[in-house]
Structures are given as structure tokens and as C-alpha cells.
Amino acid sequence: MKVNKDKCLGCGACASMCPVNAITMKGGKAEINKKKCIKCGTCMQICPVSAITDEA
Numbered sequence: 001m002k003v004n005k006d007k008c009l010g011c012g013a014c015a016s017m018c019p020v021n022a023i024t025m026k027g028g029k030a031e032i033n034k035k036k037c038i039k040c041g042t043c044m045q046i047c048p049v050s051a052i053t054d055e056a
């Protein structure tokens with residue numbers, strides 16, 4: 001999963017929905033810890049601006 005930081009609004013929705021707490025907010029942008037991520041896709045679905053994609 002990858003965050004497009006130009007699109008990310010910093011709303012925090014993805015971070016609060018991630019089942020394994022792989023997303024942290026840094027400098028007002030979401031950041032995904034790839035070691036923790038289980039690729040469930042929840043963050044992709046929840047993001048209001050489609051800033052998260054499933055590319056590596």
C-alpha cells in the first residue's frame with residue numbers, strides 16, 4: 001500500500017481504521033509501515049480522496 005502524499009488531506013481516517021495500526025500520521029500526512037501492513041485494503045476503501053493505492 002502506498003500513500004500519495006500530494007493527495008492526502010491528513011484526515012486520519014485510514015489510521016483509525018487500520019486493524020493492525022500500521023498507519024501513523026506524520027507532518028499531517030498518512031504514513032504506512034509496510035512491515036506491519038497485512039494488505040487488507042481497508043485504508044484504500046476508507047480514504048475520501050483515494051490517496052492510498054495498492055502499489056508496492
Ligand code: SF4
Pocket residue numbers: 001017018019020021022023032036037038039040041042043044
Ligand atoms: S491495507 Fe489494511 S493493514 Fe495495510 S495499512 Fe491499510 S488498513 Fe492497514
Ligand code: SF4
Pocket residue numbers: 003007008009010011012013014015029030046047048049050051052
Ligand atoms: S484517509 Fe486518505 S486523506 Fe485521510 S489521512 Fe488517510 S490517506 Fe490521508
